[in-house]
Amino acid sequence: MKKKLVSLIMTALFLGSTVGVVMAATLKCEVKSVDGTTVVIDCGSDAGKLKAGDTVNVKSTKKKQAIEGC
Numbered sequence: 001m002k003k004k005l006v007s008l009i010m011t012a013l014f015l016g017s018t019v020g021v022v023m024a025a026t027l028k029c030e031v032k033s034v035d036g037t038t039v040v041i042d043c044g045s046d047a048g049k050l051k052a053g054d055t056v057n058v059k060s061t062k063k064k065q066a067i068e069g070c
Contacts, residue, residue: 027050029043039058043050050056 027043027046029041029046032040032042034040
């Protein structure tokens with residue numbers, strides 16, 4: 001009986017932690033302005049999925065270009 005109870009609790013904890021990771025928001029936003037270290041982005045109707053203090057990862061769509069020397 002104890003083994004079944006421990007197994008059930010471990011399964012519940014595993015599922016709980018997995019659901020938290022899966023529910024992370026994925027948004028498509030557009031950078032509106034950049035002023036020093038402050039960036040203003042527009043996420044349209046998806047902005048409600050974010051709140052102040054959320055940590056976000058940003059990927060740039062610009063590709064690195066080689067700089068040619070003289």
